Structures are given as structure tokens and as C-alpha cells.
Amino acid sequence: MGEFKVHRVRFFDYMPSAIRAMVFSTRTERLALARADGALEIFNFSDNYFQEKVLPGHDGRAVEALCWVGPRLFSAGLNGEITEYDLENLRPRYTVEAYGGPIWTISVNSQGTLLAVGCEDGTVKMFEVLKERIQFQRNLDRQKGRIISLSWHPSGTLIAAGMMDMIRIFDAETGRATHRLLVDRGAGASKSKEVVVWSIAFLSDHTIISSDSAGKVQIWDGLNGTLIRTHLITKWDVLALSVSQDESSLVAGTSEGTVVQFQFISSTVDRLDKDWVRTRTFKNHSHDVRALAHTETAVVSGGMDTQLVVRPLLDKVEKNTRESAMRKVSFPHRSLVCCAKKAGLLLFQFPDHLELWRLGESDGYGKLGGSLPVKRGPEKLIQLKRKGEDHICCSALSPCGGWLAYSTVTSFRLYRLQNGSISICKVSKLPKDLLPAHQLCFSTNSSKLFASSSNSSVVVVALNELECKYLGTLKAKYGCRQPVHQLSASDNGKWLATANTDCEVHVYNLDKLKLHCTVPVYGSCPTAMAIHPTTSNLVVVHADQQIFEYSLVKKEYTEWSRRLQKQGLHSMWLERDTPITHVTFNPKNPAHIIVHDMFMFCIIDKSLHLLCVSLLEDHSLVVVERPLLDIVSQLPAPVRQKKFAT
Amino acid sequence: MVEHGDIRVVRRGGSKINFRQPVITNDSRLLLCASGHSVKVFSTSTEECVHELRGHTDLVTGVVVKPSNHLQAYSCSLDGTIRLWDFTDGILIKTYDIGYSIYSIHTSAFHKGVVFTVTSTISDKKSESFQLVAVHLPQSGDQLVKAPELSAVISDVSSNPGAIVFGRGGEYIASANGLHLEVFFFKKQKTYRFFLKKDTKTGGKNTFMCVAAHPKDDCIATGHEDGKIRLWRNFNHQKEYTYSTLHWHSNAVSSMCFTPEGTNLLSGGVESVLVQWRYNDVSQRDFLPRLGAAITHIAVSPDGALSCTSHSDNKITIIQGIKVSAVLQGLVTGESVETDLMVDPRSKALVLNGKPGHLQFYSLKRDKLLYNLDIVQQEYIHELGLQQFKVVKVAFDASGNWMATVEERKQKDAEQELNLKLWAFDEQTQSFVLNTTVADPHESRITAMCFCQAAASQTTMLISASEDGHFKAWQLRRLAPGEDDGPSCLCDFVGAYRGLVPHCCCFSADGSLLAVSFQEVVTVWSPASWELLATLSQPPKAIRNLCFGRLSCSKYLLGTTDDHLLCCWNLLTCSLEWSTSMDISLLLGDPLTENIAAFCCHAGSTDLFVFKPSEPRPVFSLKAVCSGKVTHAVFAPREEMLESCEESSQWLNHSQLYFLTQCMDLMTFTTKAEEEKLMASSKQLLIDDSVAMTPFYLLLGKHRKGESGAAASGESAGRPPLPQGSGAVKELLRTPAHVLPSTSFLCSMFVKSLLVSVGDARSVESKPAEEEMESEKEEEDSEGDMESSASRPERGSLARRSAEPAAPPLTKAQLRELRRVKKLDHSWLTGLLRS
Numbered sequence A: 001m002g003e004f005k006v007h008r009v010r011f012f013d014y015m016p017s018a019i020r021a022m023v024f025s026t027r028t029e030r031l032a033l034a035r036a037d038g039a040l041e042i043f044n045f046s047d048n049y050f051q052e053k054v055l056p057g058h059d060g061r062a063v064e065a066l067c068w069v070g071p072r073l074f075s076a077g078l079n080g081e082i083t084e085y086d087l088e089n090l091r092p093r094y095t096v097e098a099y100g101g102p103i104w105t106i107s108v109n110s111q112g113t114l115l116a117v118g119c120e121d122g123t124v125k126m127f128e129v130l131k132e133r134i135q136f137q138r139n140l141d142r143q144k145g146r147i148i149s150l151s152w153h154p155s156g157t158l159i160a161a162g163m164m165d166m167i168r169i170f171d172a173e174t175g176r177a178t179h180r181l182l183v184d185r186g187a188g189a190s191k192s193k194e195v196v197v198w199s200i201a202f203l204s205d206h207t208i209i210s211s212d213s214a215g216k217v218q219i220w221d222g223l224n225g226t227l228i229r230t231h232l233i234t235k236w237d238v239l240a241l242s243v244s245q246d247e248s249s250l251v252a253g254t255s256e257g258t259v260v261q262f263q264f265i266s267s268t269v270d271r272l273d274k275d276w277v278r279t280r281t282f283k284n285h286s287h288d289v290r291a292l293a294h295t296e297t298a299v300v301s302g303g304m305d306t307q308l309v310v311r312p313l314l315d316k317v318e319k320n321t322r323e324s325a326m327r328k329v330s331f332p333h334r335s336l337v338c339c340a341k342k343a344g345l346l347l348f349q350f351p352d353h354l355e356l357w358r359l360g361e362s363d364g365y366g367k368l369g370g371s372l373p374v375k376r377g378p379e380k381l382i383q384l385k386r387k388g389e390d391h392i393c394c395s396a397l398s399p400c401g402g403w404l405a406y407s408t409v410t411s412f413r414l415y416r417l418q419n420g421s422i423s424i425c426k427v428s429k430l431p432k433d434l435l436p437a438h439q440l441c442f443s444t445n446s447s448k449l450f451a452s453s454s455n456s457s458v459v460v461v462a463l464n465e466l467e468c469k470y471l472g473t474l475k476a477k478y479g480c481r482q483p484v485h486q487l488s489a490s491d492n493g494k495w496l497a498t499a500n501t502d503c504e505v506h507v508y509n510l511d512k513l514k515l516h517c518t519v520p521v522y523g524s525c526p527t528a529m530a531i532h533p534t535t536s537n538l539v540v541v542h543a544d545q546q547i548f549e550y551s552l553v554k555k556e557y558t559e560w561s562r563r564l565q566k567q568g569l570h571s572m573w574l575e576r577d578t579p580i581t582h583v584t585f586n587p588k589n590p591a592h593i594i595v596h597d598m599f600m601f602c603i604i605d606k607s608l609h610l611l612c613v614s615l616l617e618d619h620s621l622v623v624v625e626r627p628l629l630d631i632v633s634q635l636p637a638p639v640r641q642k643k644f645a646t
Numbered sequence B: 001m002v003e004h005g006d007i008r009v010v011r012r013g014g015s016k017i018n019f020r021q022p023v024i025t026n027d028s029r030l031l032l033c034a035s036g037h038s039v040k041v042f043s044t045s046t047e048e049c050v051h052e053l054r055g056h057t058d059l060v061t062g063v064v065v066k067p068s069n070h071l072q073a074y075s076c077s078l079d080g081t082i083r084l085w086d087f088t089d090g091i092l093i094k095t096y097d098i099g100y101s102i103y104s105i106h107t108s109a110f111h112k113g114v115v116f117t118v119t120s121t122i123s124d125k126k127s128e129s130f131q132l133v134a135v136h137l138p139q140s141g142d143q144l145v146k147a148p149e150l151s152a153v154i155s156d157v158s159s160n161p162g163a164i165v166f167g168r169g170g171e172y173i174a175s176a177n178g179l180h181l182e183v184f185f186f187k188k189q190k191t192y193r194f195f196l197k198k199d200t201k202t203g204g205k206n207t208f209m210c211v212a213a214h215p216k217d218d219c220i221a222t223g224h225e226d227g228k229i230r231l232w233r234n235f236n237h238q239k240e241y242t243y244s245t246l247h248w249h250s251n252a253v254s255s256m257c258f259t260p261e262g263t264n265l266l267s268g269g270v271e272s273v274l275v276q277w278r279y280n281d282v283s284q285r286d287f288l289p290r291l292g293a294a295i296t297h298i299a300v301s302p303d304g305a306l307s308c309t310s311h312s313d314n315k316i317t318i319i320q321g322i323k324v325s326a327v328l329q330g331l332v333t334g335e336s337v338e339t340d341l342m343v344d345p346r347s348k349a350l351v352l353n354g355k356p357g358h359l360q361f362y363s364l365k366r367d368k369l370l371y372n373l374d375i376v377q378q379e380y381i382h383e384l385g386l387q388q389f390k391v392v393k394v395a396f397d398a399s400g401n402w403m404a405t406v407e408e409r410k411q412k413d414a415e416q417e418l419n420l421k422l423w424a425f426d427e428q429t430q431s432f433v434l435n436t437t438v439a440d441p442h443e444s445r446i447t448a449m450c451f452c453q454a455a456a457s458q459t460t461m462l463i464s465a466s467e468d469g470h471f472k473a474w475q476l477r478r479l480a481p482g483e484d485d486g487p488s489c490l491c492d493f494v495g496a497y498r499g500l501v502p503h504c505c506c507f508s509a510d511g512s513l514l515a516v517s518f519q520e521v522v523t524v525w526s527p528a529s530w531e532l533l534a535t536l537s538q539p540p541k542a543i544r545n546l547c548f549g550r551l552s553c554s555k556y557l558l559g560t561t562d563d564h565l566l567c568c569w570n571l572l573t574c575s576l577e578w579s580t581s582m583d584i585s586l587l588l589g590d591p592l593t594e595n596i597a598a599f600c601c602h603a604g605s606t607d608l609f610v611f612k613p614s615e616p617r618p619v620f621s622l623k624a625v626c627s628g629k630v631t632h633a634v635f636a637p638r639e640e641m642l643e644s645c646e647e648s649s650q651w652l653n654h655s656q657l658y659f660l661t662q663c664m665d666l667m668t669f670t671t672k673a674e675e676e677k678l679m680a681s682s683k684q685l686l687i688d689d690s691v692a693m694t695p696f697y698l699l700l701g702k703h704r705k706g707e708s709g710a711a712a713s714g715e716s717a718g719r720p721p722l723p724q725g726s727g728a729v730k731e732l733l734r735t736p737a738h739v740l741p742s743t744s745f746l747c748s749m750f751v752k753s754l755l756v757s758v759g760d761a762r763s764v765e766s767k768p769a770e771e772e773m774e775s776e777k778e779e780e781d782s783e784g785d786m787e788s789s790a791s792r793p794e795r796g797s798l799a800r801r802s803a804e805p806a807a808p809p810l811t812k813a814q815l816r817e818l819r820r821v822k823k824l825d826h827s828w829l830t831g832l833l834r835s
Helices: A188-192 A559-567 A628-634 B672-686 B695-717 B724-734 B743-755 B758-782 B792-803 B812-824 B827-834
Strands: A006-009 A019-025 A030-035 A040-044 A050-055 A063-069 A072-077 A081-086 A091-097 A103-108 A114-119 A124-129 A134-139 A147-152 A158-163 A166-171 A177-182 A197-202 A207-212 A216-221 A226-232 A238-243 A249-254 A258-266 A274-283 A289-294 A298-303 A308-312 A327-329 A337-340 A345-349 A353-358 A379-385 A394-397 A403-407 A412-417 A424-426 A439-442 A448-452 A458-463 A468-474 A484-489 A495-500 A505-509 A514-519 A526-531 A537-542 A547-551 A582-585 A592-596 A601-605 A621-624 B007-010 B030-035 B038-043 B049-054 B060-065 B072-077 B081-086 B091-097 B102-106 B114-120 B130-136 B144-146 B150-157 B164-167 B172-177 B180-185 B190-195 B208-213 B220-224 B228-233 B242-247 B253-258 B264-269 B274-278 B285-288 B295-300 B306-311 B315-320 B323-329 B350-353 B358-363 B368-374 B390-396 B402-409 B417-426 B431-439 B446-451 B459-466 B470-477 B489-496 B502-507 B514-518 B521-526 B531-537 B543-548 B556-561 B565-570 B575-581 B584-589 B596-602 B605-611 B620-627 B632-637 B655-660 B666-671
Touching (some): A019 A289, A019 A298, A030 A063, A030 A289, A040 A072, A063 A103, A072 A103, A081 A103, A114 A147, A158 A197, A158 A207, A207 A238, A216 A238, A226 A274, A238 A298, A249 A298, A258 A289, A337 A394, A345 A394, A353 A403, A403 A439, A403 A448, A439 A484, A448 A484, A495 A526, A495 A537, A505 A537, A526 A582, A547 A559, B007 B620, B007 B672, B030 B315, B072 B102, B102 B164, B150 B180, B180 B220, B220 B264, B228 B253, B264 B295, B350 B632, B358 B390, B402 B446, B402 B459, B431 B489, B470 B502, B514 B543, B521 B543, B521 B556, B543 B584, B596 B632, B620 B666
Parallel strands (some): A006 A621, A147 A197, A197 A238, A238 A289, A394 A439, B060 B102, B091 B144, B253 B295, B446 B502
Antiparallel strands (some): A019 A030, A030 A040, A063 A072, A072 A081, A081 A091, A114 A124, A124 A134, A158 A166, A166 A177, A197 A207, A207 A216, A238 A249, A249 A258, A258 A274, A289 A298, A308 A327, A337 A345, A353 A379, A412 A424, A448 A458, A458 A468, A484 A495, A495 A505, A505 A514, A526 A537, A537 A547, A582 A592, B007 B666, B038 B049, B060 B072, B072 B081, B102 B114, B114 B130, B164 B172, B172 B180, B180 B190, B208 B220, B220 B228, B228 B242, B274 B285, B295 B306, B350 B358, B402 B417, B446 B459, B470 B489, B556 B565, B565 B575, B605 B620
């Protein structure tokens, strides 16, 4: 199978952004994650931790805190605004100015009726959650010093606020402060520095747990306002806290990159009185742990080193299963690279610019497995900066290399590239129906552009030298509201397949511009799909690693697909923790399907009945690599720690 | 071959005191520890051994204080018995016979009348596995009780007693073995098992090493191979158990212990640092560093005032608070005894490698370390793989005035560093003082070194043989107080033979001959003229050991070769007298008699033969002395000669043979009579319970008994009354001062005891004194040496012994004559006559 030439591309210096905040909704089993560049990501934990949605960032928006209110997502940031997001159209819905300076924290009561935000000027502001918007209700007693963290008592009558050097407990109804808990400063030289209560948790038994910049996790009696116990867990800051739903376990993230677990355990077997005891320590990060979430079965942590780590708690899951393996999400679950097959061009998508590269060439015939002499090195042709403050959401390059398109949440741009040269010009006249898109795709002959927009619809635009013409909108059946995240056109230009985050896969007939069929809905989200050039079979790979093949002609699953389902996939395949991000076919051998995920390539040979898993090469295959070490080397230096024997 | 049933191999003196966890009694005044075949009771304040509880016939494997009576203690042994002792008086109360070898013992206050022991499972012997067994001790008044009621509690436990612990008042027992932890709750009769993976991805090693249980909370601490400590909680759930990890140790945690209130956790390991963790705030810890050697056990007294740590160098450190208050040091036998066993002629102490870079002087008689002598005089750095100076050879001259040591350091690629140091005995400080250092005495490592053992002259000769193919003779001269200049050590002669490597060297008893073996050739030199007198050879293999015969056999030279041959050459004819095929690992001559001991390795175990070179039949032989090869042994002269008339045990009369087994246990041979004597002295403790048992009582009680016995038998046997007075004095002087009553109280009785039979006591006592004076005078006459007094009484007694049976009333003149005859060593003549 070694009949491929491989371009090993290592010039895509993609740099993910640090994780700033995260919040987990047990109701929807979804984790919302905010990055330092303002981008938001939604992970579906019930569907193999698949990154379902990505909301591109915005230059002026730095998200400091996130909050789920039922299915609605709110964020607050240092720009002093509260934003609600439209998760169907992947864009902010509206923004409310809090008028209290930068906002450090946001918290909702357990009833989901009131949002409290903590502001730089020392006020806690209450917002009423209405159906379509939020409305300012009132201020609690204004304090000196900023409010860093907030936590509601589950009853909704009390709220605890972490500040500089102290914790205040407010009566949520009267707005009066009922208790003032003074937090010790660090010992020694840091005695003169104010201590910051970075995070706070108010438990139903009126226990308050605080974490602060002196490295302490403190447990307070909220009724009497007394300190029960102090755990010194680091020399640096304890930045994040998260309590499990049943309030029996608690995790704290430190600047050293460790996550420390505390458990509520009775000291002897037959007694009932319990105590918070420090138990496990997880060290999965090299830098600050800024955000934490404690789900039922796992500890989710993220921080400056940009990785999202899901660490299962082994006492809550079955051992040696897929759930018990630790996961690290370091790259987005969608492709940021677009390859013009005919022209040998590569398009890299960054949040704020696009890069167009020409691949290197070689004329020699090297040994199998050896490296070929390079005749012409790779060349960076264009670096295209985006306009406006919104970050790039999606981009595409036509197979002939003549067209380039990208979209932000507010605008859509199409460029014409002169053949082989470096000139680029913007296509100014665009049809009005071409709205900002979630996903872009060119047809194989580069004559059509498909752009997915709201309500799972796809706009089809015909392109030629002179103009671009609106051909029509492909609409799924009524009621589809989720955004389309996968588009795939067939090589013969007849079919277009779309997949949305509701797990629906629609296939359209491009000749008639009509819905051809809908693939039966499978319970897991499609992560990659492609239409076979000769047999017109649609291959779909789902987040739970299942592979289906659907015949578009017969409108049914193929024989191979049925057999595969009957036989089941190998457990090694099922236990992989990164989703398949791309599917292509081997032009030389139509029975071969080539798939890849973050770590590996794989050929699925349909003529054989089992999966032959092997690293593979293709005669013009492009491998874009991004070693994790490069990312780590670009991170800022972590806090200094004394390591043993250094 | 003759088998001798009455000679046994025993541990006596120098046994390990760090074998098992020591126990501190409730009042923190005494410390009990298993030591060889007995249990030793030490005072925690004076470091003195108060009692030695003898009775077990095999290795003692555990000591615990009886939970229901804090003045009694159980001990268990491999001989299959549990013994109950009153340790304050040193009385054996009861013996429970279990019938199986016991590896450790555990008790808890929760279980009355039950002790828990670890025995090996009988089912299969190959892969030894152990089980924890509950033993119901029957209530009975008898001394020896059989305990038939055994019930298994946990199977597959570790034989290490530190891996089993009772938790919170004995409600549960935790046992760790290999990679799993097992907790058994007695009330619910339920077992919970927790498993760990062997290795973690980050290179941690999870094997359990030791366990400790919190006395108040349900928390078990386990120590692991990679130095982590895990605190287990919630272990009454199979799934929702949890643990936290503490990590300070860089190597395996070998022992842990909670303080009685549970406020602190003590842990220790190879780092020889005692770490004290606060239970409530594990980020705070205190250290007690530089304890000298790896910690093997930790124990805390029941009141929490004292803690003690056992160390791998056979030491127990008693710690008060976080300060060392006392050190009990036993004989250090590390992984290798490079210096071989030696006996200091002056103090009769055993000399061997002790602490790194030190020599230890250990008194076998008192079973006490006399002192450590720093030879290397450099700081020892505790780091793995570091090459440091090691003392590899030590030799004493006959009088004990000189000691020579060789230290070497093997650098990785650079050449060897060698130092020959000569130490002179200083009368004022009563220890050896460095006299001369010879840097690089040879070009390569020294293979053998010996002093001329002949009677001291002005100079002493030292021979050192080296791998560089030479042997050198060094002349040592003690400087007179006036002269400062001039070296005290001179290289007198450098000898070589055909460029071969010398391996052994040996002086004849009178110092007139030096034998040096060059591979398969033995060369005999005259030290006076440095003439090569003769060569003896026994090809094809190299000579391993060389030994001259003594006294009547001094015409013989014995040697062993690598191809298992024992050869005996006659030096008068320079021919092979006899040879026999034996795989002898060690050949050793008794310095006081003609006897030669040979340790012979045969089928995985070692046999001992004691023979005289002139006689074909061995004097004594014992098969399977111990398993493995014996490479270190020494004849230690006895202080008082044993009167044994049996032929087979006569060779033990003058000196005792000590040897080191492969697992570095010091063993010796004992006769039945000797054992009985020892037992009798300990049995005396049981005679009369009505009087308080004090050493003073013992002394006077014995005295009184002797008196009455003498009175009873005085007329009938006509035996002169024994010199009880001197015995009492001896006893008095030997008893530590701190246990004696006040002097004023003692004085009158003491004086009276001296007065009782004044005439007899004088006649007996004055005679040896006179003799000694005589001998001193005589030696002064002949040699004018003042310093060789240490060996003199020995020689005097020797002479006396040989004289006494023949004709007791010898005149002084006759005695002197006899001694001179003895000294001249006519063995040559007799040998000549015989041949």
C-alpha cells in the first residue's frame, strides 16, 4: 500500500488560544468553553466529547465568565458587557451593558430567574432573566474593592461574593451584607499583598469554600461566619473551584497546573459527621488551570496550556472502558486546512488571517519509505488579513485554485485569484442572498460555491469569470434549525450532502436543487463525510467512531455497511478518543477509504472485512502536521517550581 | 567422620537488633527488640542492655507487649513457639507451642486471648506464601501449653510484619502484599481488596512496602516502592474508596508509624531521614535528617514521648521529640566485609568494617560496640553509584601496638587510589592514632597484608602483596620520645617472583619464615636476609589460602588451591606431605593451638573440619554448618578457658570460632556444657520470687547459697571453701553502676564477705598475682619491652594450664624453666625426630 507520495507540511503554525472559562450544564450534558480570544466552543459530553459548535471570537470581547441558564448561554467579560449567544446561528444574540466597569464573574441562581454579576466597582448587580432578554433589577450593597467571584446558595436567598482580602455574604432579597469573612494573607513577603479570592462555592449546608491567591482552599461555616479549616495546597494561586452536583467532591485548580480533589468523607466508618479531606492530585497541565468543571464522572480542566483535559474519576466509572480513559482535546474537531487538489495550493485558516501556500515539488523517484529530494520548496503566496473585528468563522479554496472565500459572523467575502500568480482581487458584486455562512464548500469543477446559512439551508452560487449568480437555496424540511457543520459535494457535481448538529444528514440533488433524501438519523453527530466519486455512496463517520455507507441511488445502507454493523468494529478503533476529521477515497483503488483523525491515518479496505489500520501515503497526499511540542514552546513560561534534583 | 551432637551453631553476640520493629514499653523506660535467638531489653535512657530473654531455639521474629498487661510481652520465633515474658524481671512465664514457624506476631486490645501470627502456608513450599492466623491462647496454669486453636484470617499476606496493621482499636486489620491492599473488618466479617497497577505511565512503582493505620480515624497509610505515601479513606466501599498521595521520599518508604494520638505520621526510608507529617495538614512536615543509615523500622512509645528508628547498620536510634536521645548500636555487617574478621589482640574485640570508612571494635564478650575508628577521615556522601574510599584490608601485629589499614577508591576510568595507613596504639587515649600514611604503596590493589607475628622486637615488619607483581616489606619503628625526625616506616624490601601476581602472604609463628604465593607457586623467604629459601608448587591452579602450622606443627605449611586441593608441605623436606581434594573456601589457623579450621563448600552448604596438620584424622567435623559459602571467620581467644574433656569439643577450649554466613549473620559454635552454664545463670532468676529481683540480690543470694553449700559440704568433701569473695567482687564490678545500691550500704557487706575466709582467699589470690609479676620481670629481662602486657596473662595461663595437671606444686624456678622451654618452640626438633 505504499504507493503514495507524501507532502509533510509543517509550516501551519496554528496556535490555539488559552482556555479562560468553562461551565457545564448537567441538563443538556454540554460544556461551554471560552478561550482567551473570545471564541466559544460547545462540547457534547453525551456524544463522545465531540466539539459540536464553535462560535468565533471577537476582538473587543474577552470572556471572563460563562453561565448556562437552561439551554441559554450567557457570558460576561472585562468589557463590562453581558452577552447572550444564539447557539443556532453561532453568533451573539444581544449585549447588555452592566455599567459597573469590567465584569469578573457571573452566576445564576438555581431557579434560573436571576443573574448576578460581580463588577470592578464593588457592586453585585442582579439581572432578571426574561424570555428573550435580561433586565437589570437592582444592585446589592456596594463594597469597596472589586467582586472577583460569586456563588448562590442553592435556596436562592443568599449569595456569597469573593473580594479582595474578604468574602461577603449577601441576603439576596434585601441586598444587605450579612457576614464578612476575612481571608488571611500569605505568609512572609506576600503579607503586604492583597489576597484575591479567585473562586467561591456556596453549598446547600451553608458551607462556603473559597480559593485564593495565597494558595489556600478554605472551608467556612456560612451560618456563623467562622473558618472551619484551611488547606494550603500550593505556593501560588488557586484559580478555580468546582463542586460536584451531589456536593460530595470538590476540585481546585492551581497555578502549578495541578488539580486537587477534596472529598466529603466521614472520618470513621460508622459515624455520620463528615469532613472535607484532601484526596487526589491530578497533574495534567503545564500551566495555570484557569477553568474547571466537575461532572458526574469526570473532572474537566483547562487553562493557559490551551488543552482541555477530561479526567474521569475512577470511582465513578467502570474500569478499563472508554469512559475510564483520560482525554485531551488540543485541536479543534474540524479541519482548518483547505487543499486545492488540482492547483496544489493549501489554505490555512487562522482566527484573524488566512494563508495561502503552494506545495513544494520534487521530480525524483525515491525509495519506498525514503524521502524525496525537494526541487522547489513550499512557498507562501498570500497572507490575507480579515476586515472588521470579528474572527474568521470558515473559509474555502476552490479545487482549481481560482477562488477563495471566507466568512465571519457578520460578513462574507469572495476573492478571485489569478492563475498561479500572486494577485488577488475581491469580488465586489455578491448576490444579496449570500449571507454570512457557517460552512463553505466549492464544487469539484469550481463552478459552484455552497454556503450553509441559518436554519440548515444551503445557498448555491454559480461562479464564472465575470460574475457570480445566485442559483437557489437548498432547504431541508421545516423545523431544522441547527447549523450545518459539514458540507460535501460529489465529484460529478450531482450531489451535495449536508450534516447538522442535530445529527441529520441531508442529500440534495444539485441538478434539480431539491432534497434528494435524508439518511436515517443516527444518535451520534457526524464528524466527517464524503461521497464516493464512482459509486455515489455516501460515507459518514460519527463521533462515536461508527462508519456508515449509504447508497444515494438506492437510498439505503449498502451491504458493506450492514455487514460492518453486524460484525461490529474492533474495540481498538472504538476506544480512540479523537474524532475522524476527514474522509477521502483512494483514486487508484475505489475500495479504499482514507480517514484520518488528529493522530493517525487509516485506510479502510472494503474488500477485506475487517479494518486494516495502517499508516498510509498517497500519491499526492498532504499531511499537515502540528507537533504539540511546538505549541508548548510558544506558551508563556509557567510559574517557577522547585523540581526535585534540579 | 564423627558427628558431634553436643556442638551447635548458635548466634551469640553481634546479632541483628534491627531485624524486627522494636517495642517501647508503656512507661517509655525500656525498649524490647528481637536479637538473634533472644529478646533484648534495653534501657532507653542509659542504652544499657538490662536483660536478655533467652529461651527460643531459633530466630526470634517478633516482639509485642501484651495488650491486657503492659508488663508482659509476647515473642514469637521460627521454632514455632510463642513465649510470654515478664520483661522487667526477665522471667519466662509461659510457652505456647504452635507447631509452625511463625514469621510475625500482631495483637490488639480488641481481641482478648487471641494473638495473630503469620505462618507460611503448608500447601506448596516452592512459592512461599504466608497467611495470617488467629491463635487462641488457652488459659492454663502450665508452663508449656499447646495452642491447638488456629483459624485463618487472611491468606496471601506478606511476611514483612510492617505490611500488616490493626486499625482503630482493632476493629479491622489491613494487610498489603505486592500490589494489593486488603482490609478485613472483624465485626462484619467482610474483606475489601484494592488493587494498584504495577507501574504508572510516569514511572511510579506502586508496590506496597508498608502499612500504618490511624488510631482514631479510618485512614490507612501505605508506603510504596517509588517513595509515595497514600492515605486511604472510605475503604469500606469497594468502589468509592479514595486516597490522597504524599510524596517526599525519593526511594521506597520502608516503614511508617502513626503517633498514638494520630496527630503525626512518621515515615522513613533509604534517605535516612525521619519525616514527620502532620495528619491534618500534610503540606507541613518536619525532618530529622542525617540518621546515619537507611531506616528499616519506626516505632513510637504508647505515650508518644519517644520514638525509635531501626537502621540498616544494626542500630536503633531513640528519638525524643525531634532530637536523638540515645543510640543502641549493634555489630554492623554490611553487604560486604572486605577487611575480613580480625581480633584486636589488646582488647580481644572483633574488628571489621563498620560505618563507611570506619573500623568497628566490637566486644563479643559484652556484646557491645566498643568504638568506631575513622580510617578514611573523609566525609561520606550518601549517593548511589558514587565511588568512595573503602577500607579493604586491616592487620594487627601480635601485641596490638600496630595496626595497618589499606583503603582504596576505584575511580571510573582513572587509576586506583590507594593508601596504606599505619596506626599506633596510644596508651593515653586508649585507642589507635594515625602514625604514618603511605600514599600509593603499590601500583595496583593490595591482595594481602600481614604482620610478622613473632615476639615484639624494636621494629615490626609488615608485608603487603599487590597485584602489580611485587610484595613489599615495611619496617615499622616506634619513635623514642626524644627523636622527632626520621621516618617511622621504611620500605625494607621489594620482592617479586617471575613477574607473577602474589596472592597470599603468611608469616610463620616465630617470624623466621615468610611464605608468599605467586599464583600456583609458593615461595618461602627468610625475612632476616631476604633470601628466597624454597619454592613449592602445586600446578595447575592458583593458591587460594596459605597458613602455617603452629606449635608442634610449625614445620607444616598448608595451602588450598583453586582446583579444590588442600595441600600440606613439609618445610623441612620442602616436599608435599599430603594433599586431599576438598573445595575449601577458607582456611584458618587457631593462633593458640595447632588446630586449623577449614570451611568447605559442598553442595550449597558449608561443612567445617578442624584438624591438626600432623594428624590424619580431623579433630572435629560438622556437616551443613550453614547454607552458602563462608568466606569470613575468626578464632577469638576466650577470656577464661573452658574445661572440656571431651575430645571433640576440646578445640573450643582456648578460642571460639566465629564466622559470617552469606546473609551476614555472625555465628559461633557452642558446646553443651557452655550452653548449660549460660542457661543456669539465666535460670537463677527464677529461683526465688519472694525477694525482689535486683542485681544486688543476685549477687548476695548467690553468695549466701554458696556459703551454705560450702558449709554443708565443707566437712564431707574436704574441699577448700571457694573464693566467694572474689566472685562477689567480680560480679560487683561487672554490674553496671547505675543498678547498684548505694556504696555505703554495700560496703559493710562487701568487706564482711572478704573477711569470711581470709586465709584461703589469700593463698589462691596471691598466687596468680605473684606469677604475673614474675613473668613481667622475666620479659623485662629478656626483651625490655614494656608494652606487650595485653597478651601476657594469656600466655601465662597457657603455661600454667600445661603445668598444672602434671605437678601442681611446681616451684617458681621450675615454672620459669618450663615457660622458657615452651617459648623456644621445639616443634622443629620434634618434627625432625619424628620424620
